[in-house]
Amino acid sequence: MEFVIKISQFLLSLSLLIVLHEFGHFIPAKLFKTRVEKFYLFFDVKYSLFKKKIGDTVYGIGWLPLGGYVKISGMIDESMDTEQMAQPPQPWEFRSKPAWQRLIIMLGGVTVNFLLAILIYIGMSYFYGDKFLPNDNIKDGLLIESPVANKAGLLTGDKIIAVDGDKIETFSEIPEKVLFGKEITIERNGQQSTIILPQDFLAQLIDSNHKGFIDLRMPFAIVQVPDSSHNKTSGIRKGDIIVALNDVNTKYADEVKPALEKFKGQQVEATVLRDGSDISIPLTVSNESKLGLVYSSGATPETLEALGYYHFETKKYDFFESFPVGLHKAKEKVSSYITQFKAIFTPSTGAYKGVGGFKAIYDIFPNYWNWQNFWSITAFLSIMLGVLNLLPIPALDGGHVVFLLYEMISGRKPGDKFLEYAQMVGFILLIALVLFANGNDIFKAIFK
Template sequence: MIQLGQILFILSVLVILHELGHYVAAKIFKVRIEKFYLFMDAGFALVKKKIGETEWGIGWLPIGGYVKLSGMIDESMDTEQMKTPPQPWEFRSKPAWQRLIIMLGGIIVNIILAWFIYTVVYSTYGQKYISTERIQENGLVFGEVGQKAGFRNGDKIMEVDGKFQPNFNRMALDVLLGDNVQVERDNKKVNLVLTDEMKAEIIGKEGKQFMGPRWVNVKIDSIFPDSNAKKAALKIGDNIVGINGIKVTYFDQFGDELAKHKNDSVMLDVNRNQQVIQIKALVTKDGTLGFKQKTKALKDDYLVNNQLTVGEAIPAAVKESWSLLVYNVKHFKLILRPKTEAYKHVKSPVGIARALPDEWNWEFIWNFTALFSIGLAFMNLLPIPGLDGGHSLFIIAEMITGRRLSEKAAGYVQTVGMIILLSLMALTFGKDIYQLVADKFF
C-alpha cells in the first residue's frame, strides 16, 4: 500500500503541474478551458465539479491527465465543436506562436519543476551519490554475463565513450547506453565494445547489477544453520585467506576456487584471532560452504554527500536536469534498437510502483519525482500524434509552410496517435500486471 501511495502521489504532482502549464498558458492567451482532469475519466469520473467555465475532476485511470481546450481535437476526441465556425476564445483561432506556447507549457513546467526540486534537495539533504572511485578501489566484480561480454574481475572502468562517470549508479547505465568502454586491467588500458546482443543479455539477465564492488578479505559475517560451514566449526569473524594452499585475497577468487571442488573436501587457511589455522570443510554441489560474507554498506562506505548552498545548488540542479534529459534520449535510442531487447523492459506505473521502497522516504520521493518529471517532459517532446510533441510538430510545420493541417486530417492523425498510445499502454500495463500476478501466485 505504501508503494501504491507513493506512485499515486508522484503521478498526481506531476500530472497536475504538467496540465497546469497548459492551463496557465491558455489562460494568458484567453483560450477557454472546458475541462481540467487529474487522470483519465474514460467513461466516468470519480469526482467532478464545474467552477465557472471549467469542469474540474479526477478520473479513475491513472495514466495521465488532460486539459480540454475549446476548439482543439485532443485526448477527448471531441470533434463536434469543430463543425461550427471558429470563435475568438477557441484554440484554433489563436496565432500559431500562441498555440505552440500553450502546447509546450506542460513540458516547460516539468523541466522547471525538476530544477526546483533538485535545488531544494541539494541545499537541504545534499547532493548524494555512490562514488565510482571509492567503489572500484580494488576493481569490480562482474556476473557471468558481464564476463561473457569481455569484462574481467578486477577491471576498473576508466571511461565510457571518452568520459569518466563519478556516480557509480550512472556508470552502470553509461556502460549499457554507451558504445566504447575503457577499463584498466593489470595496469594496462583495454578497450571493450559491447554489441547490441551483449547488451540484451546483460539487461535481460542481470541489469544494472551486472557489476559491483570487489570485496577484499573473505570474512565470515553469519553462518547458516546445518551448513557445511557450521559442521566444519567455522566461526563468525573468521577470515579465510587460502584454499588448499592457494592464496585468496578477494571473495570472487574464493568463490571461483570453491567451484573447482564441488562435492569435495578442501583445506581452508583461516585467520582467527591473528593466527592462521587450517580447517577441513566439505564443499556443496553448488560450490558453497554456507556462510555470508561480511561486506561494506554502499550507502555508508561509498557515499559522497556534497552539502551545497542555494547558490551552488541552482547550477547543479540545472546540470542534473540536463544530464537526465540526455539519459532519456540515450535510453530511447536503445529501445529503438531491437537487438538490445530493451523494449521488453519498459515499465508502466504498475511496474514502477513495484520498484519503489516499502517505506515512505521524502528524500527519495522528491528525487524520484524530479527524475520522473524530466522523463515526462522528454516523453511529451516526442513527435507522436496525441502527445504535446506531436501537436507542436504540426504547429511548427504550419509556421514554416504557412499551411495548417485540415481539421479532418487532424482528427485522423489524433485517432491514429491515440490508438498507438493506448496500445503501448495496454502492452506495458498488461506485462507488469501479469508479472505482479505471477509473482504472487506462481
C-alpha cells in the same frame, strides 16, 4: 507493508507529475482567456471518483490511473468532441486564438515537467549535496558476474577507465555508460586494454535476465547463522566478515565461492573480522562447497568506509551554488534519457526489449520510504514525461506542436477533419505503445 510503501510512492509521484503537467496547459489557457472545461487527475471513463464544477471548469479525479487531462474548448484532443468542432468558432475557444498563444498552451505541460525536474535537482543539491565514489578510489576493480558481460570480455577485478574515450570520474557513471557504449578501456593486472562490445550487447543482457551487471565488490558479511547450519557451534556470529580461508584471501564476497570449491569436504581455518580485530575460527566446508551460513554482499557507504573498503567523497553546496549544479544534473538526465530513447528506436541494439510500462515504473521505487530517493525518481520521471510528450505523435503535445509550427511557418492552418484523423491515428499509435510497454512487463513477469 512493503507493497503499501511502494504503491504510495508510485501514486504520489504519478499524481504530482500529472497534476503539474496539466497545470502547465491550464495556466496559459486561462491567461489567454481560453475556456477549460475539465481538469482531471486520472481518466474518468464513464465514472468519476470525485468532481466539482468551479466557474467554467469541472475539476475531478477519475478511476483509471493511466494519466490525466485538461479539456480545452475548441481543441481537437483525445475527447474527439466533433460536435463542438462543428459549431462556429467562439472567442473563448482554443481554435480562435492566435497560433503563438496556442503554441504556448501546448508547450506549457512539458515546460513544467522540465522546470520541475530542475527545481528538484536544485533542491536536492542544496539539502543533500552529492555523495559519490571516485573511480580512482576503486582499487581492486569491479564485480562483473553477468555471463553476457563476461563473454564480451569484462571480468570481475577489471577497472573501467574510460568508455568511448570519455574518462570515468565516478562509479555511478559506469553502468549506464557501459550499457550504451561501444569501446571500453579497462585496466587488468596493471595493464590497459580495449574491449569492443557487440552491437546487441544490451539485448543480450535483457535476454539473459541475470540480476546485476556491474557493481562494487563487497565483503562476505554474515547476517544469520541458522540453527540447521553444520557450523552452528563453530563460534561464528552475525556481523562477522570472512576475510580469509586457510591461506586464501577472501576480502571480497566473490572470492569466497572459488575458495569453498577448493576446500569442499574439508575443515578450514577462517580469518574473521569482528569489531575491528582479526580472529580465527574453524569452519567446515560441506561436500557441496557450502558453509551453511546466510551472508550479505551489500553494505552501506558508511559501513564500507569504516571497514576501509572504499572512500566516498561528499560535496556540499550553498544556496547559490546549488542552482548551476541542479541545472547541470537536469541537463545530464535529459541527455541520458534521449540516448536511451535513441537506442530503443535502433532495432539492432535490442533495447526495445527492455521497454517497460507502469509495473516497470512501480518497480523503480524502493520498498522503504526515503525522501531523497523519492525526489530523485520523481525528477527523472518528470524528464521522462516531458521527453515522451514531445514526440511528434498527434495524440501527444508534440504532435500538436508540429501542426502549429507548420501553421506558423506556412501561414495555412490544417483543416479540422485532417486534425481529427491525425488525432485518431496518433491515439491508436499511443495505445499501441502503451500496450507494447505493459505487455513487456507482463511477458517478463510470466516467462522470466
